[in-house]
Amino acid sequence: MEHIDTLKALGLFDARVPRYTSYPTAAVFSPQTGGAFQKAALEGLDPADPVSVYIHIPFCERLCWFCACHTQGTRTLGPVESYIGTLEAELELLRQTIPGGLRMGRLHWGGGTPTILPPPLIHRLAKAIRAVFPPAEEFEFSVEIDPIMVDRSKIEALATEGLTRASIGIQDFDPEVQQAIGREQPFDVTRTCVDDLRAAGVTSLNTDLVYGLPHQSLARIEDTIDKVLTFAPDRVALFGYAHVPWVSKRQKLIDEAALPDDLARYALATRAAERFVEAGLTAIGIDHFARPEDDLAQALTTGHLRRNFQGYTADTCQTLIGLGASSISRFPDGYVQNAPATAAYIQRINTGAFPGARGYHMTAEDQLRARAIERLMCAFTLDLDDLGSEFGPVAYGLAPSLGTMAARFAPYVTLDGTRLHIAPEGRPLTRIIASVLDQHVPEGVRYSRAS
Ligand SMILES: C[S@@+](CC[C@H](N)C(=O)[O-])C[C@H]1O[C@@H](n2cnc3c(N)ncnc32)[C@H](O)[C@@H]1O
Ligand code: SF4
CATH class of the missing domain: 3.80.30.20 (tm_1862 like domain)
Incomplete structure (x- = not known):
């Protein structure tokens, strides 16, 4: 199969996944x-x-x-x-x-x-x-x-x-x-x-x-x-x-x-x-x-x-x-978004209320997955030993997901012991590959295309 056909078969044109500027x-x-x-x-x-x-x-x-x-x-x-x-x-x-x-x-x-x-x-x-x-x-x-x-x-x-x-x-x-x-x-x-x-x-x-x-x-x-x-x-x-x-x-x-x-x-x-x-x-x-x-x-x-x-x-x-309206804060424990509509944001501030309207309180598991997804998005590689030194033995709980990625996205993704690597030709698939680690796929949300 041609390179582009393989990428297509792996979802390059059809997958709708987040851009992972945050996780969740x-x-x-x-x-x-x-x-x-x-x-x-x-x-x-x-x-x-x-x-x-x-x-x-x-x-x-x-x-x-x-x-x-x-x-x-x-x-x-x-x-x-x-x-x-x-x-x-x-x-x-x-x-x-x-x-x-x-x-x-x-x-x-x-x-x-x-x-x-x-x-x-x-x-x-x-x-x-x-x-x-x-x-x-x-x-x-x-x-x-x-x-x-x-x-x-x-x-x-x-x-x-x-x-x-x-x-x-x-x-x-x-x-x-x-x-x-x-x-x-x-x-x-x-x-x-x-x-x-x-x-x-x-x-x-x-x-x-x-x-x-x-x-x-x-x-x-x-x-x-x-x-x-x-x-x-x-x-x-x-x-x-x-x-x-x-x-x-x-x-x-x-x-x-x-x-x-x-x-x-x-x-x-x-x-x-x-x-x-x-x-x-x-x-x-x-x-x-x-x-x-x-x-x-x-x-x-x-x-x-x-x-x-x-x-x-x-x-x-x-x-x-x-x-400001719609802006998102990231704290060590999670995220908060200010009221997205400008009028609603102004109204909250005028009443002396905190403007945060919605957010997410991260669990320890979320923190681990957030770091793993960030590593993939930034470096196209992920080493469980590195995650282990930051998060402890719990990091190795991601091993089955890494196995799934390597199997599903071969030949572009390889797993060498604890280290997963996305080859340069497979990098257009990175968001799709990272989504294997995503435990929060919301109902009814339509993301933009992955490529
Ligand atoms: C918040 S905008 C600010 C840009 C600034 N107001 C300007 O017009 O030069 C930041 C960037 O988001 C990108 N952007 C906005 N809408 C987009 C879309 N639908 N798809 C991809 N990129 C987009 C554009 O590249 C834009 O320059
Ligand atoms: S509408 Fe145009 S000018 Fe305004 S933020 Fe978007 S790209 Fe910039």
Whole structure:
């Protein structure tokens, strides 16, 4: 059988499995684990361990049809300014709850479009965060930037606040593809954004691209990659387009007939990955690339690569505190998601309640499986002896699952004693292979495709 036929027979095109940016995934969160769990988890934090902080800005001036992120359109700044006030109130609630002396190792602003904030709101938000979470000695600040929704004054404001990594959305530069996804973004505008970021002293640049978009072809994605490489990005995220119109209603505007078929989509992903590796970037996990000197590539080498809600990270903080509507916090014992709808989130904060609406309290078994899935997603390998040194003899209870993986996904998965390995040709199957370890497959949830 041809390689692609074997991958297909193993579910590459048909399986619908999570992206495993967490385990268990958000689909199994329940209202039983909400504000009370969040409060207790915050109170119990160890001030000696710096935390990561994530701020969600759920506003965009334009609403791209392909986008599955939690955001809403606004033409005026009124709701945005008022939302910053709500974030300040949430920060105050956190200040009253967390132990004194807690420091922030990482700060990430995501969305939506954080760069919808004009400079005064950028400074106001940054100041409010720092007042509650003083930065640790080693501190990184990253922001998701829409090149259309930013200008030099906003970039300078972010740089003044200590921006270390800019993550810019590109997706695809081809005009027909851009039209089909409802997102116009001229190359020149993006180039100016990159030049402004470099001029402001931002040292690390990530670019987001998406394969599997309507009207995308090999020639078009290669042209996009040529253009992206002129920016000399430190990191590239190459996401497979998740077409989930039952979740993200605006995707109904996407012409499904123009989406590449299974084989074309696979060819796009494969060729794009080859191009980045040929350009000297190191492949990271299932969908990222980084310059060898970037700390993501370094983390891969040293075995410290992690996976969180933003994708791959070199972040070593055990706790991630998410603020804002829909954001998810990860505590040592589990996850809590703030009320997803912006109005519901604001209402909770206005009444002085903790904003956590749903979550999951992890068992010891969940912790073990979460680490095992993370290892597979990050390193394509899993050694029960390594898990044993972290979790004790209970880790060897996963041995039958490893046997199942090796049997089901041969020849791509091999088991050598306690060590499972996914061969490079089998890596497009990683999410499907990892799902063998998933004990929480929720009823009635439709995930996006695995490839
Ligand atoms: C939260 S968005 C923020 C981007 C920023 N607002 C912009 O437009 O440049 C982060 C990234 O998620 C990715 N993304 C959004 N919807 C997606 C989808 N349906 N499938 C795959 N990736 C998607 C895009 O690459 C996007 O740049
Ligand atoms: S891609 Fe960015 S600008 Fe477009 S809708 Fe999504 S978050 Fe908003």
